[in-house]
Every structure is written in structure tokens, then in C-alpha cells.
Amino acid sequence: MRVNKLWLVGSALSVLVACGETVPASNGPGFGDPLDWQRENALTGAPVQSTSLSSTTNTSQAIPTGQLISAGILPETSGDGTATYVRSTGVEASPSNAAPTLIGTSLSDEQDFEAVSARETIQSDAERRAALASQYEVVQPTALPTRVASGPNIVEYALTAPNTKGQEWYSRFMLSGEGRFLRNCAKYASADEAQRDFLARGGPDRDPRGLDPDGDGFACGWDPAPYIAAARSSGN
Incomplete structure (x- = not known):
């Protein structure tokens, strides 16, 4: 029984050793971002192997290698195999870069009492306000234009009508039928x-x-009531 146990332990160790030998190194291509691996090899002086971008990405959506080199993502390899990262597009962030120039961002300090009092006095402020007031142009009012009536005043007629809608007040020719009434009223927009x-x-x-046709003095069902109500509500 002791021999069998030793044999089982030895077999287990052999399996573990075999599995450990088949695990590839984690610092080579194929693990993580291949571009990071190439950049690390270039910085440490290790030989840089050319890795095709199409092997890791869809070739129909791959970014051209020239653009990646210009952006400093891929190294530029010379004839002797030296790899150098060179950025030819964009701006490299650096503390030595000049501060950006702000254009058109100045704000008025007229509401800042300390700023204004430092450059203005009571007398100069009064002179400035007087100069501004002298530039004002006063426009004299003119008479309102005369409104030209474009037809009968239906508002005035509504307020002076002697009857209400549907109350016969005028005599009509009895041969004026409903069909004629409907045809002619349909020709008006309102x-x-x-x-x-x-x-x-x-x-x-x-x-x-x-x-x-009903002789109330109102055409096509027109009703004077809304005009009368509006005049009463306004106090006229």
C-alpha cells in the first residue's frame, strides 16, 4: 500500500510538471496588447519583431500602419533594425510647451467696484455718463396712420343688430332653396x-x-353673440 501511495504522488507531480512546461511566457506576443509589447521591447533594446495589425483586428477596419507611426503608436524601423517612436502629427504634451493663447475671452469688469474705482473718479464717471447721454437720439412721435376700411364693419353691425341669431327680421324670397344656400356659403372661407x-x-x-334664407340678417349662420360678449367684457 505504501508503494502505491508513493506511485500516485509521483504521477501527480509528473502531471503538474508537464502542465507547467506547456504554459507559454506571459511577456511575449499574443498576450495583452501587441502594440504595448512592441513598445516595451523598443524601450528595453530587445529586437523588435514586426507584427501585422491585421492579425489582431478586422482588416476591413484596421488603421493604416502609416497613420499609427505618425501618431507615435507604432515604431518607425530603420534599415539596421532600429525602432524609433516618432510623432509627426498632433502635439506632444510637455511642461516645456508654451501656454495656449486665449482669444476673445476678456470679460467686462464694470460690475467690479474695486476695478472701476481704481481707474475712475466720481467726476470722470459723471463725464462719461454725460457723453453717453449726448449720443441718445430722441424720436418724436408721429400721427398714427389712417386705417382704410376694406369692407363693411361686421363688428359694428353685430353691436347694432336689432335681433339675435335665428330671429326672423327681414323678408326673404321663398324660392331661395336650401341647396342654393349651401352651394353659395361653401364658397367663403369663413x-x-x-x-x-x-x-x-x-x-x-x-x-x-x-x-x-331665415331672414335674421346673418349670412351662412354667422353669429354676432361673440362680438357682443367681447364688447360687454371690455366695458364698451
Whole structure:
């Protein structure tokens, strides 16, 4: 039994040694970012092996090698195999770089009392305000333009009508049928437009187009009530 146990332990150790020998080194290509591996070899002086970017990325989306070299991501290899990282595009961050120039960022300090009091006095401020006031241009008011009426005033008619909607007040020709009323009213964009044209054609006494068959003096169902309510609410 002791021999069997020793044999099993030896077999287990042999398996572990065999597995350890098959594990590749973690500092070679294929582990981590291949670009970081190449950069590390170049900095330590180790030989740089050319690794195709297409082996790790989709070739249809790969960035051209020339652009990677210009950006300082891939090294530029000379004829003797020396690899050098050279950035030909962009700006390399460095403490020695000049500070950026700010353009158009100055703010007014007119609200800063200490800043203004350092360069202005009460007298100079009064003179400046007087100079600004002298540049003001006063525009004299003019008379309002006269409004030219474009037709009958339906608001005035609504406020002076002797009756309400649907209350017969004028006599109409009985042969003016509903069909004629509907056809002619359909030609107007609104009831206000129909009422205005109705008054322009002699209404409410006359109704040549049959727009007011019930004789209330309101064409195509026009209603004076909203105008009356608005006038009452405004106090007129």
C-alpha cells in the first residue's frame, strides 16, 4: 500500500510538471496588447519583431500602419533594425510647451467696484455718463396712420343688430332653396367673410345670393353673440 501511495504522488507531480512546461511566457506576443509589447521591447533594446495589425483586428477596419507611426503608436524601423517612436502629427504634451493663447475671452469688469474705482473718479464717471447721454437720439412721435376700411364693419353691425341669431327680421324670397344656400356659403372661407360680402351686396335688406334664407340678417349662420360678449367684457 505504501508503494502505491508513493506511485500516485509521483504521477501527480509528473502531471503538474508537464502542465507547467506547456504554459507559454506571459511577456511575449499574443498576450495583452501587441502594440504595448512592441513598445516595451523598443524601450528595453530587445529586437523588435514586426507584427501585422491585421492579425489582431478586422482588416476591413484596421488603421493604416502609416497613420499609427505618425501618431507615435507604432515604431518607425530603420534599415539596421532600429525602432524609433516618432510623432509627426498632433502635439506632444510637455511642461516645456508654451501656454495656449486665449482669444476673445476678456470679460467686462464694470460690475467690479474695486476695478472701476481704481481707474475712475466720481467726476470722470459723471463725464462719461454725460457723453453717453449726448449720443441718445430722441424720436418724436408721429400721427398714427389712417386705417382704410376694406369692407363693411361686421363688428359694428353685430353691436347694432336689432335681433339675435335665428330671429326672423327681414323678408326673404321663398324660392331661395336650401341647396342654393349651401352651394353659395361653401364658397367663403369663413362665416365672417360671408357676412361681410352679404352686407356689401345690400344686406340685410337684400339677399341676392340666398345667404340668409331665415331672414335674421346673418349670412351662412354667422353669429354676432361673440362680438357682443367681447364688447360687454371690455366695458364698451
